[in-house]
Amino acid sequence: MTTMAIIGAGPGLGLTVARRFGREGFSIALISRHQGRLDELAATLEGEGITARGFTANVRDQESLQGALEAAAEQLGPIEILQYSPLPAKEFMRPVLETVADDLRGPVEFSIYGAVTAARQVVPGMRALKRGTLLFVNGGSAVRPGPAVTGTSVAFAGESAYAQLLHDAVKEQNIHVGQLIIPFGIDDGTDEHSAASVAERLWTMHAERGDFRVYAEPLP
Ligand SMILES: NC(=O)c1ccc[n+]([C@@H]2O[C@H](COP(=O)([O-])OP(=O)(O)OC[C@H]3O[C@@H](n4cnc5c(N)ncnc54)[C@H](OP(=O)(O)O)[C@@H]3O)[C@@H](O)[C@H]2O)c1
Numbered sequence: 001m002t003t004m005a006i007i008g009a010g011p012g013l014g015l016t017v018a019r020r021f022g023r024e025g026f027s028i029a030l031i032s033r034h035q036g037r038l039d040e041l042a043a044t045l046e047g048e049g050i051t052a053r054g055f056t057a058n059v060r061d062q063e064s065l066q067g068a069l070e071a072a073a074e075q076l077g078p079i080e081i082l083q084y085s086p087l088p089a090k091e092f093m094r095p096v097l098e099t100v101a102d103d104l105r106g107p108v109e110f111s112i113y114g115a116v117t118a119a120r121q122v123v124p125g126m127r128a129l130k131r132g133t134l135l136f137v138n139g140g141s142a143v144r145p146g147p148a149v150t151g152t153s154v155a156f157a158g159e160s161a162y163a164q165l166l167h168d169a170v171k172e173q174n175i176h177v178g179q180l181i182i183p184f185g186i187d188d189g190t191d192e193h194s195a196a197s198v199a200e201r202l203w204t205m206h207a208e209r210g211d212f213r214v215y216a217e218p219l220p
Helices: 013-022 035-047 062-076 101-129 150-173 195-208
Strands: 003-007 027-032 052-056 079-084 132-139 175-182 213-215
Touching (some): 003 013, 003 101, 013 035, 013 195, 027 035, 062 079, 079 101, 101 150, 132 150, 132 195, 150 175, 175 195
Parallel strands (some): 003 027, 003 079, 027 052, 079 132, 175 213
16 A cells, blocks of 8 residues: 655644545654654544654754654655655744745745655656545645745745646656645634635545646636
């Protein structure tokens, strides 16, 4: 069996996506910074009959991210699907006139270096498998910069460009790269915005492929 790695796996979208893809038979590698929380998520999934294990990494630390992905592939099987969806830190979201160059270091490490590190770690294995999917998940500021969320707006733009270039570079090798833009708050009380509906959208992106960029709903 092959594995889906979820980078930025928490109790919200991460867990819901793990359930959706786990139901299809993929083993799930949950990756974020705290082993205790990951163990709880993995136990929940195991209790539902899904093979899951947690691997700690900080996406801002390239070695830890490479190590987690390597361990996941060794212990669970080759990574066929990668989702890059860590939740950005609040400190990345400052108004434009209050943002200095150093404020961009964190968002750039988080959204660009981390995404590039993860992709480079898994693409060779996907080439060997002769199939694969990489899913990048972002808020609306990835396509429309927001004046109050400068760090994520700038860094998401870089992540988006990289993901689109990667899409074009690997599509002939049966590897699909997609970006899901979520312009709303997940689980804000409406069915259309539930984590389950977003997870379903991500499943469709994997199963049916289609365009690089998908909007969970049109930008307001
Ligand atoms: N929540 C929303 O309303 C919303 C809206 C639009 C888009 N999104 C997108 O949806 C995705 C997240 O979904 P969610 O909010 O439901 O989150 P989630 O899957 O419940 O959790 C995301 C996890 O990211 C991990 N994380 C944060 N910083 C990290 C780092 N430096 N290294 C490794 N892991 C890190 C956190 O775990 P640790 O703290 O344990 O590391 C957190 O539990 C993101 O791509 C986000 O841009 C969310």
